[in-house]
Amino acid sequence: MSAARERTRSGPRWYRHSLVLTLAIIVVLFAAGETLSPGFAAPGQVIYLLVTASLLGFVAAGQNLVILGGREGIDLSVGGMISLGALIAGNVMDASNAAILPALLATLAGTFALGAVNGLGVTFLRIPPLVMTLGMYGVIQGLLIVITRGVPSGRAAPMLSAFVNEPLVLGIPGILFAWAAFAAFVIWMLRSTAFGLRIYAIGANENAAALSGVAIRRTRVLLFALSGMCAGLTGFLVLGFSGNVFIGVGDQYMLPSIIAVVIGGTSLAGGIGGHHGTVAGAIVLVLLQSILTTLNIDPSGRAMIFGGTLLLLMFFYGRQQRLRV
Amino acid sequence: MTGDGQSQARPRFEFRRNTWILAAGFLALLCAVNYFLQDNFFEPGVMVSNLTTFTPLILIAIGQTYVILASDIDLSVGAIVSLVNVVTVSIMHHLGGDALAVAAGIGAGVATGLAAGAANGLCVAALRFQPIITTFATGTVFAGLALWILPDAGTVQAPEPVWRTYSASFVGVPFVIWSLGVVALGCWLYSRSRPYLTLMAVGGNIRAAFGSGLPVMRTRIAGYVICGLFCSLGALALTGETATGDPLIGIAFTLSSISAVVLGGTALSGGVGGVLGSVLGAILLGLISNVIFFAGTPFEYQNLIQGVIVLVALAGGVFVSRGGAR
Known part of the structure; x- marks a missing residue:
């Protein structure tokens, strides 16, 4: 446990290093955007990007927890969960301000339950998370x-749309305050x-955690349930962002949620990393996509540059240890 | 509960070498159900037509198997399939559609698949990038390339000899059966070779393989290259079937190929399983939608039922690849 505490408090050197690197990349990307297309870093535009x-960020937080929990933890069902969350929320509230709270609760409960099913399959039936969550996505x-x-x-x-899209205080929409509070809470x-320490413990060494008295099954089921719930919350907010729902609305978030976690310095092997990096990672990804859109590059070029940049980022963070005898 | 799937030494080793058995049993059951719902299911014409439909996934799933056996994964297969499809069809179209153009198109398609696989292998094994993210990234690049080569679906057609040959019969046996026979022979020969043994060793325990002096890096790259080859074959089959160039044609194959592999009992952790299971898994996936369709399921429930069946079957496949009971 103390090792986990050590790790979370200070973090290994490469991890701190990569957080600095990520922040530097954010600044460089903003500068590049502003140079290429003046007005890119204008306040209104920055807020829209954020x-x-x-x-x-919301969906990546859940993904972050599952990945930190180790044992090849990953949640590929978040795309479906977001769509489902948006659908539940949209139908329960149906454009009525009074029904926002019930809609939120219904969304969170539904996606929490489905996420828990993921967790039960992973822990009790011992299905690898990749397979379980992929199957869940199909369902x-x-x-x-x-x-x-x-x-x-x-x-x-209307109130939900305003919360996401319109300025609340100092020109900043409510959702950004909510995100800041949420991220601070997760950190x-x-x-x-x-x-939190239990998550690091089971992610770093499950056997040691079990011997130290951590209820590893309960913890892991909870991680998947929370990931489902974070995705449901994202769906709720996506509904506010776009006003209505279409079936595949969440799919575009699935792989970016994993990538945001990885370029934020969390190891896919579990037990190493944190959430502040993920927040930075989410911003980097959105910035990158936005620059490519701003440059008016056609979709094929955008895809190639996006993929190429990811590979470049992998070069900095994603390298695995060299094999040694 | 602490032992989990990690402890590999088990007495039931023979069973672990025949992980396709559950898929075969499930397949037999599904064939029976299908026959019950569709009287002419076992007529040669219907069976060949079904097999023709399943062939692309069968081939792609075989490729995915070799990567997964080496304990890696390839999320770019769908994009490789799209890329090979547009490369092949475009070259055939622009060279005029005669025999030479068709040969050039096929050659270029296979070369594209091999190159894409090699790129994946180099990033994952030589540069030591994480496989899931890396192949997603390279997949994005391949998908972009496919869109760049052919922005719109259906604007370029494959020449007539291509789809005529694909649906033709030789010596009374359909072309698809011949092709699958050749592939089966190739896979069988490969499964008895030293490189395959190395692949299984690397997938089973990469550190031990490295410690024994096996060429780990080269082996993992080979896994991806073979996967690229099979993706190109799958794309050629798809081209023979649809006779058209479509930059998005392969998208669905990424996830369904992984499902087919897991259904076939191959462990995602590597080193356990084989291509036979994946072939059965690919046929299973196709038959499941067949059965749901012929059972007269209301349209809106078809996907849900398919999803649930696949999830249950995936759980079963995992159960088997782990060697039965806990």
């Missing part, structure tokens, strides 16, 4: 069609609560 990044896709009968339904309440939870 709102987009926040949507990714959710089917569920979406059953619920909607192929026709999009549900609308955002605090990982560093300073028993639950």
